[in-house]
Amino acid sequence: MSDSSLHAVHDNIHQRQSIGHLIEPSPNAAQLEQAFQAALTAPDHHRLKPTHFIVVQGEQREVFGQLMMDAVRDMGEQEEAQIERVKHHPMRAPLLVLAVTRFQAHPKVPDFEQTLSSGAAIQNFLLSLQAQGFSTMWRSGAVVESKLLKRKLGLQEHDLISGIIYVGTAFKAIPPRTEIDTQPYVTYWQAN
Incomplete structure (x- = not known):
C-alpha cells in the first residue's frame, strides 16, 4: 500500500463521527452493496456470519416509525410526547x-464473540x-429490546438489534x- 493510500485510510478512520442531521443523497444500491461487502469482512470466528442487515428507505421509514411507536408503547411507555x-x-x-446479530449455537464461538x-x-x-462520501449515525435505545419490534421484523427473541444506522449526507460541514x-x-505490559 502506498503512503498516500495509507494516509487516506487513516484519515477516513480518524475523521469518522456520528452526524445527527442527515439529508439526501443517500447511497444507491451499488454503494450500499460495497458497504455491505466491507461489513461482512469483519473478524468472524468460524465464519458464522452472525451479522445481518435490514434496510428501511423511502416511504417505509414512516411505516417503520409507526412500528417503533407501537414497540415503545408495548414496552410500557405512557408519555405521549x-x-x-x-x-x-x-x-x-x-x-x-x-444491524442484527443472529446468534448461532457453536461450542467454540460464544455469543459475546458474535456480538x-x-x-x-x-x-x-x-x-x-x-469513504464513499456519506455520513452516518449509529443509535440503539431501549426500543431495540422490544419483542414486538423483533417479531414484526421477522427476528427471533434472542436475536440482538445491534444498532439502527441512520445514513445520508451531512446537512452542514x-x-x-x-x-x-x-x-x-x-x-x-512488561513482565516483572
Missing part, C-alpha cells in the same frame, strides 16, 4: 439500516459509507475531529 418523538426518529435520515463481530462489521460499514491523546488508554 416520548411516543410521538420515537415515531419521527426514522425521518432523521433518508435511509436506515438495522463483537457484529460491532466490527458495523464499523466497517460506517467507514465504507464515509462538520469540524474535523481533534487528535486524541492515546496515552491514558494504552499500556505497554
